[in-house]
Amino acid sequence: MSSDNTSGPAIELLEAVRRGLAATELPLALPGADDARRDIRNALAQLEDYILPRYRSLDAPLLAVVGGSTGAGKSTLVNGLVGHAVTRAGAIRPTTRQPILLHHPADGRWFEDQRVLPSLSRIRGTLNPAPLPASQAGPTPDAATVSSLVLLADTAVPQGIALLDAPDVDSISADNRKLAGQLLAAADLWVFVTTANRYADAVPWRLLLDAASRDIMVAVVLDRVPAAAEAEVSADLQSMLSREGLGGARLFVVPEAELDGMGMLPAAAVEPLRRWLQEIAADAAGRAGIARRTLNGTVKALADRVEAAAQAAEDQEHAADVLAGDARDAYRDAAAKVLEATRDGALLRGEVLARWQDFVGTGEFFRAMEQNIGRFRDRAAAFFRGEPAPAVRVETAIETGLQAVIIDEAANAGDDADGRWRSDPAGRQLLGSDDLSGTSDGFAEMAAAEIRAWQGSLMELIRTEGQGKRTQARWLSFGINGLGAALMIVVFSMTAGLTGLEVGVAGGTAIAGQRLLEAVFGEDAVRRLAKTAREDLHARCQVLLRDEQQRFLDRLDLSGGIDPAVLAGQAAALRRLAASA
Template identity: 50%
Template sequence: MTDPDPTPDPAPREGATARELVDALEVLRARLGALRLPLETPGVAAARTDLHQAVDQLDDYLLPRLRAERAPLLVVVGGSTGAGKSTLVNSLLGEPVSAPGVLRPTTRAPVLVHHPLDARWFTTDRVLPGLARVTSSGAGPRGEAAPAEGGDRSAEGAAALRLVASDALPQGLALLDAPDIDSVEVANRELSAQLLGAADLWLFVTTAARYADAVPWDLLGQAARRRAQVAIVLDRVDPGAEVVADDLRRMVAEHGLEGARVFVLGEAAEQGPDALVDGLLPEAAVAEVATWLSGLGGDPEARARVIAATRDGVVDDLVRRAVALAETADGQEVADARLRDAARRYHAEALAQVEAATSDGALLRGEVLARWQDFVGTGEFFRAVEAGVGRARDALVRFFRGRPKEGPQVEQAIATGLESVILDAAEQAAERTYTAWRGDAAGSALLDGLDLARVPAALRTEVAVQIRGWQEDVLELVREQGESRRGTARAVSFGVNALGVSLMVIVFASTAGLTGAEIGIAGGTAVVAQKLLEAVFGDEAVRRLAAQAKERLQARVEAVLRGQAARYTAQLDALGTQETGAAGVRDAAHRVAATARTERAARTVPDEGATRPWSGGLLRGAGTLRPPEAPDRAAEADDAGEALGDDSGRRGGWWSRWRARDRREEGDA
């Protein structure tokens, strides 16, 4: 479909720099979409809201607006519950297009009113692409709704944007009646904030009774921060209560909205429901607002200035938000590293604890010592060891043939003691890691619903499997060493288990490679084991075998504890908080800022005093308010057309004079 060219706007200003700005914003959009903020770090709740709003504003306003600079100026009419937004919109148009009511919330689905020739701007996804469209087939707000051309036919209720065409609007101007910003329904409030973020101009409606409410000023403050264009309608002001309007203007200035226009609708013009005629306010009541909007809609350059001002403010605010979000994401990565460090540190300390317990001889006491002494406690064996290597080998052969069942008992005692040491260290690591995470806001939230304070019941089985695997490793080392030495092959063939048990005992001694002059742990246990192995393999081989057995035990224990630490770090891995994307967001934001500066420097600024051709109709009541500078014949005119002049040149001159009067009034103020 060919893009419409609905208004005689100036030639597009979208040069190379504008296209570059779109490209830079698309990169930022992608990186914001991938940004991760799952941890409960300080300020993260507000940051998540900012992230959501930034993405919405890119999708709903900034990118669509830059891609379609000729799209009509979108005026979003927003305000508090019962402020009279729908009544104002209907009164400006002269027909009931949006349904006001006494029930709350009132406006449920947003209503967008546009000139008939501007329809294709809104039936496609060029404007507010995230909302489905429906159109009203009948006159008035209760006409049947039908899906718009290209719209989502499943859309209904507040999820859809209802489109209404009206000849009363100037071409190039659209009014959107949004849900209440303080609606009792969360979905309505969120939708209202989303629509206000997508506005080129926000027409905020409040009342003399509620103008100081906190919720509206929160949103107005956000508008000020992004330099959005805002006008305020103060409704239902009693005669003689001009002080209310003065106080509102003071608050407007205090909140950084000095340039916001304030319109006052007095009660003299609206004496409650009785003052409405067919549900509409009198023309005189809306004349000033209607004249201002009609003039804005009829002047392409004026529209372009409003659009550019809001767009530039949103870009600057987006850059600020993105940098702040990157800083929050940095904090997420710091928290991730802090939590991972706690898990790894305490489990590394558990590994050191196991290494110490298996190296200082403590494991060789108790049951292990008793089973070992049963195994080697014969006079013949000790005499053979003391007599020398040759006789020791012969004694070993006889010994192994006669006592084949003692070795496994020693192995089992070693396995039981080692299992207890490893489980105790793992339990302490779990308790310490849990305590550290529970004391950290980011970690505490991750522990909810998880049983991580203790080691799992399955760990005992896992440890037993690893210990059996290590004992098989030790026996395999002994076999390999025996096969490499012919003289020991016969002894090894009879006594792999006994030699393996002896090697295990050496591993648990305070020093691998004790000399005969040194005193072993537990009454010479390690000395005897070492002497036995040296008699078969030699000193150098024993030292090498002990080191290899020690390394393999450490590797298996480390694997067990690494798996226990992973119970914690897996929670972080699942969230992807090691790489949040902070650096990418920061770089993209800086690129947007630099590209925006270039685009603005190259932008052509139209002459505000130039006469512009009038383009479009007049809102109801616009012809009843005569600007002070209008010619005298305007007072005698029979209709709004004569009052504003018959030719486009005079209409443009009238609007220029009206705007000049506004500038003088603002200067006097």
């Protein structure tokens, strides 16, 4: 197989897929998220180890990975294929702790660099000039070198194909199992070794089914088969392969036989498999067909994985939206309750009411207002000029009361949002041991500062409204603080709809402030001032509560991930690529 102009766009697509998968973040603890993360890691590894290297080097020799169950005789089989001991075989498990890649000397350049299996470092091995028993052949690696690949050049390996002796797929070592899966995923074809009494084991069959999904060429070696059971066992295994979509797999039977003094099988036992591999190596067009078939099948399987990653990312976004909605709903409800508390007269009770009544006086204030607005203005003006402190006390009482309402509703919202998140596994994971119920540190001070800022803006409204020549003398005579206190009282007695000013729970107390303002600015201006002040207060409360909810939303930042629609588009492009070959 030779490179052609079509490999360029294919590689560009595959590189984009690699970037997309690498950018896929699945931080939320959703059902299936662990499996999705593992599948993404496996897809990335296969891109690096096999798909991209094969597209970049379509002329490279085939890589035949020899894998199978513990004790199936893989290393002994490989030794038999080359005619002398090159890999370690023995009773101690795991035997194959380090993968050994056997290749013809002329093919060395294809494997010495990091073209294939780039995550494994290379160790150049040498063949012993004198034969060694299989138990002494090959390197004896320690655990620290399990991530390396031993390269052995041997003229007994036909040019055009390389053999890779992999660890056991069901090894007691988790690292070995992981490495075996990685090597099998990088294969152009599999030589899968099992035994007469273990061919139905679950672990090997999971891998064989994966091979079927990738349409990879598989040779199944049934090892150590007693002569009396050969026909029965072979027929049963062939039937199982057919049922699972692997009817095209070649089946080789290695009869039970004694090993010689060097631990070698009789040459005749492995001759059919050796001849089959030699025929593949000698047929350039056939090798190209095998590589193309495996590559296309692997790309098709990759498309399924990318599509699954897109769905997982979409599920994450949906779950994040639900959690964000829970937090926003809690604080939106809090903002609505604060707004309601500022317009239903509730704030005109207690300390605020007492300070306002101190400010406007007793029954004489109302009788003066009813008898003659001019006389009321004169009396109020003298009162404001002589004793400004009561107005300030009204402001302070309003600040304290309003602050208490805001803090209480913000704390309720924090409790609600924290509770909703803890009832959801994803939210529980995001919170961890942190308690976000109640309010954040410093919230009370921020609320007080915002209320004072609102009161300041309200005073500025009055000052601006009173700039006209006809009203300036009036508002100056009443005092800015007095008018401001009156406007706050009016704001807290307004009903929803802003169609008029009504008396709240404080009865005539609220209407006194209204009449005072109307005497200075006129009825329309009072309505406009109250509406503006209320909207300003509502906006400030919303900002305060949005800032509070942000401590929840900050934990939901998925902005670093990739758009699931991009992944879905890449999956479709991969299917077109696989179908075009």
